Amino acid sequence: MTKLYFQVNVPTRNAVQPERCGTHVFTGAAETEMEALRIAREACDAAVAAREAGCAIPRRRPDGWGARGVRSGWVLDWAAATVAVWEHDRTFRAFRAQEVGPSR
Template structure:
């Protein structure tokens, strides 16, 4: 089994209607590398966004999975500017 560590992925965000505003959506979870952490964060976000668009409850991740705990409708995440670091509680 590959060694896993906890990572934090910070993704800049802004509302579509006012790009001057900005924020950061933070994801945390286990991964074997920073690259895998970014992929898992994106997948968790995509699942949450699809559920929200379909009118379903946002899925809560199981242990070892990544999930988005909430969404800001009308905000866009800039995945190309995301940063990944080891998570320090």
């Protein structure tokens, strides 16, 4: 089966200040939505374990998934996570690279 690029959106809230909430977004390749959710959770669990051990949060995995933005004190609601094929426009990458490039 061909791997697609997925976006996994996980609602998150601050454990101390529950009114502070948002969505943590994970992206990467997977064969199915269920696999994308599983891999996103694995990447997140690895990041949390590293942080709790006092280590640096791992960079993106070889398969493209990562969880660099996971923060202490925030709770992710995996039961409410949504998964969708990520419809990205590759021209955005080129535009963004030009936008943040050196000034002329």
